[in-house]
Amino acid sequence: MNTVVQARQLGKRYGRRRWALRDCTVDIPAGHVVGLVGPNGAGKTTLLKLAAGRLEPTSGAITVLGGPPADTPGQLARVGFVAQDAPVYTQLTVAEHLRLGARLNPRWDAGLASERAARFGLTPAHRAGRLSGGQRAQLALTLGLAKRPELLILDEPVASLDPLARREFMQGLMEATAEHAFSVVLSSHLVSDLERVCDFLVVLVDSRVLVAGEVETLLATHHRLTGPRRDPGRLPAGQQVICASHTDRQSTYVVRTDAPIHDPAWTVTPLGLEDLVLAYLDRRPAGDPRTPLAVRP
Amino acid sequence: MIEFYLDTRSGVSPYQQLVQQVRHALRLGLLGEGDQLPTVKEVVAHLAINPNTVLKAYRELEHEGLVAARQGVGTFVTATLAGTSLAAHGPLRLELRRWLAKARRAGLDEESIEALFLTTFRTPAQEDIA
Numbered sequence: 001m002n003t004v005v006q007a008r009q010l011g012k013r014y015g016r017r018r019w020a021l022r023d024c025t026v027d028i029p030a031g032h033v034v035g036l037v038g039p040n041g042a043g044k045t046t047l048l049k050l051a052a053g054r055l056e057p058t059s060g061a062i063t064v065l066g067g068p069p070a071d072t073p074g075q076l077a078r079v080g081f082v083a084q085d086a087p088v089y090t091q092l093t094v095a096e097h098l099r100l101g102a103r104l105n106p107r108w109d110a111g112l113a114s115e116r117a118a119r120f121g122l123t124p125a126h127r128a129g130r131l132s133g134g135q136r137a138q139l140a141l142t143l144g145l146a147k148r149p150e151l152l153i154l155d156e157p158v159a160s161l162d163p164l165a166r167r168e169f170m171q172g173l174m175e176a177t178a179e180h181a182f183s184v185v186l187s188s189h190l191v192s193d194l195e196r197v198c199d200f201l202v203v204l205v206d207s208r209v210l211v212a213g214e215v216e217t218l219l220a221t222h223h224r225l226t227g228p229r230r231d232p233g234r235l236p237a238g239q240q241v242i243c244a245s246h247t248d249r250q251s252t253y254v255v256r257t258d259a260p261i262h263d264p265a266w267t268v269t270p271l272g273l274e275d276l277v278l279a280y281l282d283r284r285p286a287g288d289p290r291t292p293l294a295v296r297p
Numbered sequence: 298m299i300e301f302y303l304d305t306r307s308g309v310s311p312y313q314q315l316v317q318q319v320r321h322a323l324r325l326g327l328l329g330e331g332d333q334l335p336t337v338k339e340v341v342a343h344l345a346i347n348p349n350t351v352l353k354a355y356r357e358l359e360h361e362g363l364v365a366a367r368q369g370v371g372t373f374v375t376a377t378l379a380g381t382s383l384a385a386h387g388p389l390r391l392e393l394r395r396w397l398a399k400a401r402r403a404g405l406d407e408e409s410i411e412a413l414f415l416t417t418f419r420t421p422a423q424e425d426i427a
Contacts, residue, residue, distance in 0.1 A: 170345035178338040178348040
């Protein structure tokens with residue numbers, strides 16, 4: 001598997017005791033739009049900042065596109081980073097942002113930048129501080145895309161946007177990935193933001209990968225089973241129980257299995273991505289939280 | 298040209314929805330031989346979905362011999378689904394109507410009819426024979 005981000009026992013501590021990320025091991029494959037999901041405080045932002053070279057690790061190792069992050073100007077040019085809340089310089093105009101981008105980035109795509117600016121109504125003379133939230137996000141995305149990176153990292157890019165602006169943002173991002181081949185990693189604490197756009201999902205909780213894999217595979221191998229009450233020990237060996245709940249008569253399981261489920265006692269329903277993630281979050285206290293699940297190649 | 302839509306609550310995966318919509322359009326004669334499908338970039342920009350989803354749908358349609366990709370031009374319809382089965386629709390619908398009337402006379406409400414149809418429809422073929 002070709003990886004764009006590879007972390008090994010990666011840790012970041014602030015001050016003497018506060019670990020924002022601890023012992024994080026993850027492989028993020030190339031050629032995908034990867035969704036990094038998890039509750040607030042899971043370490044998503046810290047992981048992404050470490051990958052973008054905005055932070056130095058306290059412990060462990062991280063490589064990005066095969067090298068240390070932000071090591072050389074060449075490496076910097078290969079990775080784009082859009083930090084949380086669409087960071088732009090409020091006092092600078094749109095045109096000044098684009099000039100700055102052109103000056104700082106060796107592979108700057110001026111055509112792409114001006115085309116996107118025109119399409120989203122980013123008037124060159126307007127100061128960034130006067131743009132709407134959606135427009136500011138589009139400006140930040142334009143700067144990230146026009147850099148023409150091999151990997152674009154976005155931290156909670158749509159969290160503060162209204163539904164329409166969210167959709168426009170994702171439309172622009174997906175259109176760019178269709179046109180120019182590059183890898184994308186984006187984080188969100190909402191699975192619904194990522195459901196359509198991501199083809200690979202990494203669920204991070206307390207610095208640990210609970211589940212990672214191609215979205216299609218995850219959806220095809222997880223099922224909800226409902227039927228008469230049954231002990232987990234009486235399920236077939238190939239069915240890994242992700243979470244279970246029981247009443248005195250009925251059992252509901254979420255299982256992972258490659259094989260079809262033939263048992264006529266069960267009503268089998270497919271799981272949406274959101275329910276799938278919730279099933280993993282649900283089971284955490286019961287299982288061993290330190291064992292990451294296998295990543296499918 | 299057709300325009301795709303996605304039903305996020307259907308439980309059917311987005312790529313399957315795209316495949317179904319093309320098949321549906323072919324069946325109804327909305328798409329015919331030589332017609333072009335929207336480009337991947339157009340679909341992606343319209344629906345805000347992952348490009349691989351569209352590529353996978355188009356590959357499946359290609360595999361079924363319904364469309365063909367022309368390098369650098371786009372994806373075009375190469376077959377039709379309408380002609381062959383359209384003639385059978387009328388008689389089948391008539392039988393289905395009769396069956397529905399029978400089911401209602403037997404006291405089944407809408408929901409029971411739907412459930413009965415779906416479970417029968419989804420039961421593997423070998424059990425039908427047994």
